[in-house]
Amino acid sequence: MPQNTPRGYSYPLYTDAHDFPAQMQDFATDVDTDVQNQVNTLADALAQPAARVTASAAQVVAANTDVTLTWALEVTDNANLFTLVAPTIFTVNELGLYLISVSGEWSGNADSTTSACGFRIQSSAGGVRARHEIRRGINSVPDTMATEVHVNTLHEITVVGETISVIARHNLPVASQVTEREFTITKISVDN
């Protein structure tokens, strides 16, 4: 019986019937398939899944409350990572390493207290993956100006169908809101 190398290349044994053309064809075809698969893998590595979603309408964030941000516009999405049917999450079906970024604008408040506002990037498979907050309003200066917050992280997707979302939170005594915002994800590497 012909044997195979670890990569699947076939070769005859001394006890096999001599059929050189067929055995050459089998071997050539095995190498052909393997090398072409490597070429395809290299090409796929440079064409990664990625998505960008945005929103501009104000979303109210109640005081001292975790609020999951909603996204309204699917600007870029080459791998069905987002759907308006579930407008708060990216759903990732390819395992691997992903760069995830979110940034957005907290509206100004005519409030002279100092407060903090921030975002958290959250995974359905493991909770918070990154967070950042900004202190707004200092030295009793009213925080009437908008505040921009940015978070990014490198995250390993280990579960097919894992979802990524963004939590907004602040500690003003009254409600605040998030306006212009963007949320993006791109794969950078296969998993181990």
Next chain:
Amino acid sequence: MPAFTPNRNYPYPVPADPVDVPGDLQRLAEAIDLDVAGLTSSIPLRPALRLRGTDAFLTSTDTAVVGDGTSLPLDIEDFNTGLNYTMQTHSFVGGPTTRSVRILDPGIYFVHGTVAYPRPTSGTNRVKLGIYLKAGQGLTIPAIRIARGENSLQPTASDGIRTLSASTVFSSAGTVGTGYYSVWFHSHLAAGGVDTYTVTERTLTIIRMNPTP
């Protein structure tokens, strides 16, 4: 006549060919050798570019696009693994001067910008210092904000140099009027309005994640 494999064109004999085992093996071995050598020497790199500006740069009071500050000049190429680009400086009536990196090829790009800002030696205390990444659609249309970040506290005497950063994914069609990326810095006074500020090192990194926009 020999036949050839469907993908890589490796030769192999057919039953009607004269028997020539050493010759056929040599031709197959050399075809595989040549093909794999060619693939190894041309492993495609992911196109990536980082541009940097290091000179102290005084931002201006921005009266054209309120709140966006000044686009920052970048004049050093730290690395480039095959990204085709040009540098553009343009302004138009009613718009701010925009210093852009124009990416010429279509694709989906990861864009990352940083700005370092030291403690100012003079001037009113600013309450809001921020970075914008912007994407433009040509030389006559204002660029749009595509990512942002901020710190509400101006560095004090106890602080060193701080850095703001922002990153995002953005798609460029590669057609005329697309692919203009820029990094901006703004500083605001407590009473409102954009103030000048001297920033130092700033970078803009652009990496192509997919060649199809």
